Amino acid sequence: MNTLTNVKPFVNEPFTDFSKEENKQAMEAAIAKIKAELGREYPLHIGSKKVMTEARIVSINPGDKDEVIGHVSKADQALAEEAMQTALQAFESWKRVPAAERADYLFKAAELMRQRKHEFSALMILESGKNYAEADADTAEAIDFIEFYAREMLRLSRTNENQPLTKIAGETNNLTYIPLGVGVVIPPWNFPLAICVGMTTAAVVSGNTVLLKPASTTPIIAHKFVALMEEVGLPAGVINYIPGSGAEVGDYLTTHPKTRFVSFTGSKEIGLRINRLAAETAPGQIWIKRVVAEMGGKDGIVVDETADLQAAAQAIVASAFGFQGQKCSAGSRAFIVESVYDEVVEKVAELTKALQVGLPETNAPVGPVIDQGSYDKILNYIEIGKTEGKLLAGGGKAEGNGYYIEPTVFADVDGKARIMQEEIFGPVLAIGKAKDWKEAIALYNDTEFGLTGAFFSSDEDRIEEALETMHCGNLYINRKCTGALVGAHPFGGFNMSGTDSKAGGYDYLLLFTQAKLTSRKN
Ligand SMILES: NC(=O)c1ccc[n+]([C@@H]2O[C@H](COP(=O)([O-])OP(=O)(O)OC[C@H]3O[C@@H](n4cnc5c(N)ncnc54)[C@H](O)[C@@H]3O)[C@@H](O)[C@H]2O)c1
């Protein structure tokens, strides 16, 4: 069994270089393999039972609406209840499995996922519309989460390692971290593997059992992960896979008296709803539910006149349009000081116009947005943008049999404009002018969110000031505001961006445990 002393120190999974022909071909082969498996039917996993339901969620390729990825069974409240009872029962034995044994399941899962890396990425390319590099980074992050949380559990399970206790003569005092119970895990679709895997494995390695309700647009990649955990021998009932309607199954489980915690990542609206519902005590409930809620962002980049302007423009474009702007970390705003405003704006517009939109499986830099609802919402914001700023690039639909939208840039946008304040979650960038760097930071901070930000400058004093005053969970200097790495950049935001739970950080597992102090008289 692995212990903290015999596992290698954590290192991030390397990204694949797709400029190398052999890597590109390997991904094409993986896509062909996944394509041969499309259209299958997927059951719920409730303990060891595989349940096929009549009601189905149909997962489609957002880049080619006619391509069905698969048909997924759909839980209703009765099946959610069955899953809850199964998870409660499984918790009684799982909580007593030694931490090192729990971590071993994760180490095995990470190894298997690594061996099948391109398969996982290929499925995301087809199901979520990621290009090769974005999908590869998602899979790498999933592996990182598994490896990191397994090590974290080994560390936390060393009595008194996390919190050394003051020695008292005549007493033996110990602090251990025990699991909470049954948790509901509700991930978003935009990191359909990494976030789903991270949230789930953190909870189960800590000794909890979970009800995993994946996002309805990406349930099949979640199923592939659940099947992998089954393959490594994770006991039945530890992860129960129950796709279903957020409103029906989500609300039912959030308000369930036996739910001990809800781990949610998604929009502000749903996060606040879960927080509110979970705060009410249901009849028979004997605890305060814990809610971990990581929510949206309206992230931005500030550029002053001393910055490397080309690097800043490249970072603005990468942060705004990576995965079509569908990242909570997406830099959907940029504030540029007036003396270099025109120059930076021109560079941003030029770089944006050069981006090609196309089918993800051909590795086009910009692919589709996730579904019809997002497509309509983003196009509506673009129309609003036309009344709030000067359109410099894009501005409408792009061609293709999917949800394609042109990368769109608006300049001269007021800080209070809707496209500056509301999370659009699509390929839309709003740029505002500031008289100086201090005003640019004030504009950046004028938001209810606080997830990521970046400051571009070569002035050390200003950088010091920006580090202090830009109010967000993940602040970057002279680099893009997306792309946090597990272990290096623990990720989570302030204010309406959520509970700043710092996924991929050393505090994360504490959210899924409770500390038990025992004091024994010698
Ligand atoms: N802060 C972060 O770390 C982070 C990371 C990724 C995404 N996000 C945010 O997620 C959002 C995009 O994801 P999304 O569109 O999947 O978000 P969403 O809020 O629409 O859905 C998130 C999940 O909640 C479920 N859900 C919907 N209604 C529910 C209910 N009543 N009860 C319980 N669950 C319910 C959905 O099925 C899905 O699984 C963006 O706002 C983005 O910024 C945040």
Ligand SMILES: N[C@@H](CCC=O)C(=O)O
């Ligand atoms: N952790 C990712 C964002 C996750 C949310 O969508 C990043 O840092 O870009």
